[in-house]
Amino acid sequence: MTDTNICAFVDAQGFYINGKFVVRECAIVSEKLQLCQEFNPNFKWNDLSDADKSNVKYCTKYHGLTLNPKDLYLIPNSNKIEDYLKSFYTLLATDEKPYFAVKNDQFKQLLIDFNIPHCDLNKRNIPAIKQLERDFRTTWICSHHMLSRNRYFKCAYRKCLIIWKYFCYFSGESQYLKETTLKNETTSN
Numbered sequence: 001m002t003d004t005n006i007c008a009f010v011d012a013q014g015f016y017i018n019g020k021f022v023v024r025e026c027a028i029v030s031e032k033l034q035l036c037q038e039f040n041p042n043f044k045w046n047d048l049s050d051a052d053k054s055n056v057k058y059c060t061k062y063h064g065l066t067l068n069p070k071d072l073y074l075i076p077n078s079n080k081i082e083d084y085l086k087s088f089y090t091l092l093a094t095d096e097k098p099y100f101a102v103k104n105d106q107f108k109q110l111l112i113d114f115n116i117p118h119c120d121l122n123k124r125n126i127p128a129i130k131q132l133e134r135d136f137r138t139t140w141i142c143s144h145h146m147l148s149r150n151r152y153f154k155c156a157y158r159k160c161l162i163i164w165k166y167f168c169y170f171s172g173e174s175q176y177l178k179e180t181t182l183k184n185e186t187t188s189n
């Protein structure tokens with residue numbers, strides 16, 4: 001596995017409902033396209049078990065996504081995520097670059113379930129996302145999240161773009177270390 005085998009970076013935020021990871025937003029970032037699609041879990045709050053309700057509340061605090069999107073117009077149901085990922089995999093993967101890169105164990109399990117070739121960035125020696133966000137000074141969220149000035153929310157799109165930047169813009173670990181060390185030295189002077 002090398003960096004050049006990767007056709008796109010993918011990530012998702014969502015909820016655990018009925019023991020299953022339900023995708024609420026899914027980001028795909030590659031040289032050819034960058035996008036983040038909202039999905040509609042289509043669950044009614046009152047139909048959820050007490051355990052699922054408390055899990056949804058916990059996750060919403062973490063990523064700032066409501067259970068269902070506010071505007072359902074043209075937003076696919078969450079159970080369409082398999083077709084969605086497979087269609088983009090078909091579009092982006094080549095013989096030379098056959099892997100979606102993922103750094104998210106819950107989402108990786110979906111890629112395994114869907115038989116989509118992938119590489120697990122959690123098994124690679126790359127910096128933690130929080131570290132990359134600090135180094136690149138990036139904390140924005142995409143428009144799918146609730147607005148909050150004071151809270152730090154996880155965003156699948158931000159995460160994919162920051163990993164893409166790490167791999168492509170900085171051409172890998174050594175250049176990243178050189179650039180961030182240089183920047184930190186410049187800042188502290």
Ligand SMILES: [Zn+2]
Nearest residue numbers: 142155156157
């Ligand atoms: Zn987002």
